[in-house]
Amino acid sequence: MIGEIRKKRLIDAMQEAGLDGLVLYGNAWQNDYLRYAADFGILEGEGLAVVTRDGEVTLYLDDELEGERAAVECPEVKTVVVGDLIGTVSGVIARLGNSRIAAGPKRHLPYGLAAQRGDLRFEDATALVDRLLMVKSADELNAVRSAARLADEGYAVFRNAAAVGKKDYELIAEIESFFRNEGVDDNFMIIGVGGPEVRGMAPPLGKILKPGDLVTTELTPCVNGYYVQICRTLVIGEPNEAQRKVFGIYNDALEAGLAVVKPGVTAADIARAENDIFRAHGLGEYVTSEYTRVRGHGLGLFPDTKPHILEDVNTVIEEGMSLIVHPNTYNPEIGYFVHGDSLIVRADGPEILTTTPRELFSVGARRAAA
Amino acid sequence: MRHGLILWRENELSLADVKARQVRLQQAIAAAGLDGVLIYTNHVRSAGVTWVSGFTPYWSDGLVLVLREGLPIFLTALSKRVGEWVKSVAPTFEVAHSPFPGKLAGERLAQVGAKRLGVVELDRMPGGVVDEILSVLPVELSDATELFTAVRGQADRAELDLVRHTDNIAREAFKAGDINGKYAGDFTGPVERAARLAGAEECYVAVAPDLSKDRRFIRTGRQELGRTFAVRLSIAYNGVWVRRIETFSAVSEIAARLSSVSAELDRASPALAADGSISAFYLPNGAKLIDWHLEAPHGTRPLKIVADAQTPLAAPVPYGILTTAVILDGETIVASRPVGLGDMSAREAAE
Numbered sequence: 001m002i003g004e005i006r007k008k009r010l011i012d013a014m015q016e017a018g019l020d021g022l023v024l025y026g027n028a029w030q031n032d033y034l035r036y037a038a039d040f041g042i043l044e045g046e047g048l049a050v051v052t053r054d055g056e057v058t059l060y061l062d063d064e065l066e067g068e069r070a071a072v073e074c075p076e077v078k079t080v081v082v083g084d085l086i087g088t089v090s091g092v093i094a095r096l097g098n099s100r101i102a103a104g105p106k107r108h109l110p111y112g113l114a115a116q117r118g119d120l121r122f123e124d125a126t127a128l129v130d131r132l133l134m135v136k137s138a139d140e141l142n143a144v145r146s147a148a149r150l151a152d153e154g155y156a157v158f159r160n161a162a163a164v165g166k167k168d169y170e171l172i173a174e175i176e177s178f179f180r181n182e183g184v185d186d187n188f189m190i191i192g193v194g195g196p197e198v199r200g201m202a203p204p205l206g207k208i209l210k211p212g213d214l215v216t217t218e219l220t221p222c223v224n225g226y227y228v229q230i231c232r233t234l235v236i237g238e239p240n241e242a243q244r245k246v247f248g249i250y251n252d253a254l255e256a257g258l259a260v261v262k263p264g265v266t267a268a269d270i271a272r273a274e275n276d277i278f279r280a281h282g283l284g285e286y287v288t289s290e291y292t293r294v295r296g297h298g299l300g301l302f303p304d305t306k307p308h309i310l311e312d313v314n315t316v317i318e319e320g321m322s323l324i325v326h327p328n329t330y331n332p333e334i335g336y337f338v339h340g341d342s343l344i345v346r347a348d349g350p351e352i353l354t355t356t357p358r359e360l361f362s363v364g365a366r367r368a369a370a
Numbered sequence: 371m372r373h374g375l376i377l378w379r380e381n382e383l384s385l386a387d388v389k390a391r392q393v394r395l396q397q398a399i400a401a402a403g404l405d406g407v408l409i410y411t412n413h414v415r416s417a418g419v420t421w422v423s424g425f426t427p428y429w430s431d432g433l434v435l436v437l438r439e440g441l442p443i444f445l446t447a448l449s450k451r452v453g454e455w456v457k458s459v460a461p462t463f464e465v466a467h468s469p470f471p472g473k474l475a476g477e478r479l480a481q482v483g484a485k486r487l488g489v490v491e492l493d494r495m496p497g498g499v500v501d502e503i504l505s506v507l508p509v510e511l512s513d514a515t516e517l518f519t520a521v522r523g524q525a526d527r528a529e530l531d532l533v534r535h536t537d538n539i540a541r542e543a544f545k546a547g548d549i550n551g552k553y554a555g556d557f558t559g560p561v562e563r564a565a566r567l568a569g570a571e572e573c574y575v576a577v578a579p580d581l582s583k584d585r586r587f588i589r590t591g592r593q594e595l596g597r598t599f600a601v602r603l604s605i606a607y608n609g610v611w612v613r614r615i616e617t618f619s620a621v622s623e624i625a626a627r628l629s630s631v632s633a634e635l636d637r638a639s640p641a642l643a644a645d646g647s648i649s650a651f652y653l654p655n656g657a658k659l660i661d662w663h664l665e666a667p668h669g670t671r672p673l674k675i676v677a678d679a680q681t682p683l684a685a686p687v688p689y690g691i692l693t694t695a696v697i698l699d700g701e702t703i704v705a706s707r708p709v710g711l712g713d714m715s716a717r718e719a720a721e
Contacts, residue, residue, distance in 0.1 A: 027412065027414045027415070028413070028414045029371070029412045029413055029414055029429070029430075029431070041589075043414075043574060043589070044414065044574075044671075044672075044673075045414070045671065045674075046414075046415075046494065063674070063675075064663075064675050065587065065675075068586045068587065069576065069586070069587060069588050069589065071586070072584070072586050072588045073588055073589070085494075086493040086494065106497070106498060107496055107497070107498030107499075108496045108497075108498065109496065109497045109498075110493060110494050110495070110496070110497065111492060111493060111494070111495045111496070111497045111499075111500045112492065112493025112494065113493075113497070114497045115493075169374055169375040169566065169567075169569065170566075170567055172373050172374060172566060173562075173563045173566035173567045174563065176373060176562055176563070176566055176573070177559045177560065177562050177563035177566075178559070180555060180558055180559045180562050180575060180591055181555040181556075181558075181559040181591050182555075182591065183555070183590070183591045183592050185589065186371075187373065188371050188429075189371070189373050190428075199451055199454075200451045200452070200455075202428070202452070202455045203372055203373060203374065203375070203376045203428045204373075204374065204375050204376075205375075205376075205377065205458075206375055206377060289449070291451075293449060
């Protein structure tokens with residue numbers, strides 16, 4: 001079981017760091033730390049996992065319905081549902097005495113937990129857990145590969161659903177229904193519809209697809225906790241010359257970024273390779289934070305994990321990481337454009353996971369919504 | 371994350387509706403001798419900020435600072451590009467950006483000379499945010515959950531109308547499910563699709579695949595459906611959450627009985643008081659009640675169990691979702707319905 005493999009890695013890391021206990025917080029947004037230890041995909045409320053160096057993991061949840069689900073979905077983990085999550089876990093930690101306890105993620109750890117720990121203080125578990133999250137075991141990488149198949153299939157559903165007259169949220173409905181049938185736990189997905197006026201992606205706004213529109217999306221299905229992402233752009237109708245030209249630039253940037261990926265380079269090296277293509281076309285302004293967030297990022301138990309692919313991030317890329325490289329940004333001629341593929345870093349370079357062709361897809365302008 | 375349609379719909383929840391809520395909270399802040407109240411939000415702990423602003427983040431997190439006077443301020447690490455989207459779906463607050471929203475809150479509090487800040491669910495506030503506030507201003511922090519709960523407990527017409535609308539989406543969506551399907555996903559996939567096509571902002575589906583064995587709900591598409599099964603649909607629409615559970619069977623005789631119970635619950639439930647009592651609850655003839663609980667919005671939680679057979683309701687709630695499990699003719703039936711949606715004018719008179 002993958003949960004057992006993760007638990008062993010966690011205990012090994014704790015022992016190596018000389019820790020007696022670990023407290024990991026999670027909710028449906030930031031669930032990677034909690035899931036690493038307790039293998040539960042929390043949806044409502046909040047949870048804390050307490051891990052002791054002898055390998056005992058207890059999952060504390062504040063929602064009865066989620067506790068019920070955890071008992072069925074991950075019976076190997078001891079689950080406790082409590083009304084006073086902070087008070088209960090603080091009491092558990094207090095009973096561990098004056099031992100070395102680390103907690104994370106630091107920014108999200110509930111204030112009350114730290115306040116009740118008082119002068120004893122928690123050590124920061126963020127770096128320890130982040131490293132485990134970034135550099136994955138062989139079994140975790142296999143789980144990532146499984147999710148990639150569904151990212152490709154999901155994009156095919158998306159493409160097939162796109163039609164003149166269809167509303168953006170109707171595309172999402174098709175995708176989510178498909179994913180639920182396939183056992184996909186979650187999906188991070190944003191969308192953009194239109195032309196040069198579109199500066200980014202967001203949840204659907206009720207826009208109706210019309211000829212000439214670019215339809216951008218990031219699809220990020222989660223299978224057994226692991227996320228894989230695909231970014232593609234399609235045109236309603238035949239792409240015009242500007243759209244074809246811009247696609248060529250983004251495709252070159254994606255390929256340039258992928259070509260750099262190997263153990264030992266930095267996140268900055270990948271970002272620079274992507275951005276140099278834009279700069280060569282006089283589009284350097286559009287790779288700044290005013291127009292784009294990141295040029296890719298890590299993937300795993302969180303859809304947007306470290307390392308962020310940016311020119312000022314010097315994290316060293318290692319074998320066993322899973323990433324997406326995506327030179328997504330605004331283009332002044334045609335609007336926001338996305339294009340990206342997920343990969344696993346292997347000793348000899350990237351293993352590209354998503355197999356959807358790298359092309360500017362076109363949906364017949366005559367294809368109308370049913 | 372929230373994937374569905376998120377819009378500002380003035381005809382459903384108006385600026386005036388939201389302003390009235392903000393004023394009620396500001397009056398309570400002043401009465402408590404506080405300088406302001408801080409409410410945390412992410413897409414899971416969204417309910418407090420949604421109520422006071424109509425806004426729910428689809429991703430990431432943020433804070434809303436409500437001072438004694440003026441427009442609330444949404445403090446977020448989201449980019450200014452996303453900020454434009456935020457303003458388009460919630461024209462009810464100022465949007466302020468910073469990689470350190472807590473620090474920004476501290477600065478805004480310093481500008482008004484604040485000394486006492488109430489924090490909704492202080493214990494649950496991310497520690498990093500509190501550290502950021504205190505690094506700027508040594509303000510006295512106190513827990514404002516009770517204060518917020520008291521203000522929030524008062525229903526308004528817009529919210530109750532949205533609850534009814536959301537429950538209608540759920541009721542109609544269930545019609546898309548195939549009771550003859552072999553696997554849970556055969557039923558739940560089309561139901562989720564229907565809910566989203568109807569404009570649901572978010573939709574969680576869970577299933578108890580075989581009620582003869584277990585009435586606990588799980589998220590699965592792959593389990594085989596038993597003779598009777600139950601599906602729980604949790605839907606958000608325009609910031610309001612509703613849960614609806616229905617029990618189904620492919621056996622026509624049982625299905626007819628279940629359909630009749632469901633229709634009777636639809637008739638009787640909305641007018642039931644959301645007061646933590648089920649004395650007026652509709653119980654089919656010959657049925658035995660085996661379990662129940664009441665959920666309601668609470669603090670930052672969209673829905674939380676606030677009463678059950680062992681725990682009385684501690685504070686008034688704006689509306690509730692009553693879940694019951696009964697045994698009728700040897701079959702387990704689980705159902706959830708919104709309650710406390712009775713005539714608003716009667717409620718206003720009572721309050």
